[in-house]
Amino acid sequence: MRCLWITRQDPRPADSGELIYTLGLLRSLAAQPGIELTVLAHKAAKPTEGGPELRWELHGTIPSGRLKSLPAKLPGDAYRLGNPLQREVLARLLPETWDWIIIDQAACAWALDLLGPEQKVMYLAHNHEASVRKQVAGDRGGSLPMRMALKWDSWKYGRMEGALARRANLISAITPRDADAFALDAPGVPIFVLKPGYGGEIPQGPPRPITAETPRQVVLAGAFEWLAKRRNLEAFLQAAAEPFQAAKIGFQVVGKADPAWFTALARQYPWASFQANVPSVTPFLDQARIGLIPEALGGGFKLKALDYIFRGLPLASVEAALSGVPVDPRSEAIAAPDPESLAEAVAAKIDDLAFLNHAAGKALENCRSAFHWEDRGVTLARALENPQALRP
Structure with missing residues (x-):
């Protein structure tokens, strides 16, 4: 053919x-x-x-x-x-x-x-x-x-x-x-x-445990070149400013981006951290409790979900962005309809270690043979x- x-x-x-x-x-x-x-x-x-x-x-x-x-x-x-x-x-x-x-x-x-x-x-x-x-x-x-x-x-x-x-x-x-x-x-x-x-390593055992020693940090990894991706990040930063600072949650944004734009965001949102064009996002995923998917704008499958899941991170996502990801948004992820409610839900769950470990384990179990x-x-x-x- x-x-x-x-x-x-x-x-x-x-x-x-x-x-x-x-x-x-x-x-x-x-x-x-x-x-x-x-x-x-x-x-x-x-x-x-x-x-x-x-x-x-x-x-x-x-x-x-x-x-x-x-x-x-x-x-x-x-x-x-x-x-x-x-x-x-x-x-x-x-x-x-x-x-x-x-x-x-x-x-x-x-x-x-x-x-x-x-x-x-x-x-x-x-x-x-x-x-x-x-x-x-x-x-x-x-x-x-x-x-x-x-x-x-x-x-x-x-x-x-x-x-x-x-x-x-x-x-x-x-x-x-x-x-x-x-x-x-x-x-x-x-x-x-x-x-x-998924082209990366798929672990065969349980995910690494999330403990009280795991940094109270949320990570967002991705490419931020398309207008919709940039607007999604800006919308979430605005939504998370109050609840994340009140709960003393770290927010790490890492991925493919214009360094000047990340520098401007860092000045506007000094409580968050921005790293552009890093060789690998893996070290950042390993130092977080939650992987974020804030895409209220834009469709498609969110490949970052697989990076999070196979590194042992539970998902926190706008509900619409979970289409195609085999997790139950009610019990196997932190899901909300919009950035504002998602930021509040993350703040409420960041220290619920039992839930975070359950969600990470179920997501890995559901996805291990599916991709x-x-x-x-x-x-x-x-x-x-x-x-x-x-x-x-």
């Missing part, structure tokens, strides 16, 4: 959630018998060697200049990704025989107008972008021109993704909630859930071989 996989950029190095997901699926699918993969993408800004042995078509780097997309029919991401060089290479590749064209993320739907009706298309979704972009655009942060531009871009994203879903012969969703949304967008199109795997990349390759290959078997 020959597949042409169209994605944003070379996922090596996989230093963000979207790249981890793409590279994990590429590796696991390429390992399946009879699969031949060609990947069309931009070059990575800082490429690394290694990864699956397949055919890489890497051309140019992602252009800047979202403002140029305002008068275009495509949203900003798709406009930049579907630049003349990428279109030229895709036009060269399409005459080859392909069993599937895989559109990895909605932003790569720029390719649709080059595809013929005879070509089978899979939409490999990382989010239900129409919902996520509308949610982000509805947030009141930023200037009026910025909010207007986001709403315009959101409308274009919704229109583009809807066209992609209806054109697709197969859709994968990263969470059950996203799968339900796509079923409304594209009735009759086969849809299946394709959660991420193997090898299984994802098998699932994806079977779906491509027989998408009709997925119909309800």
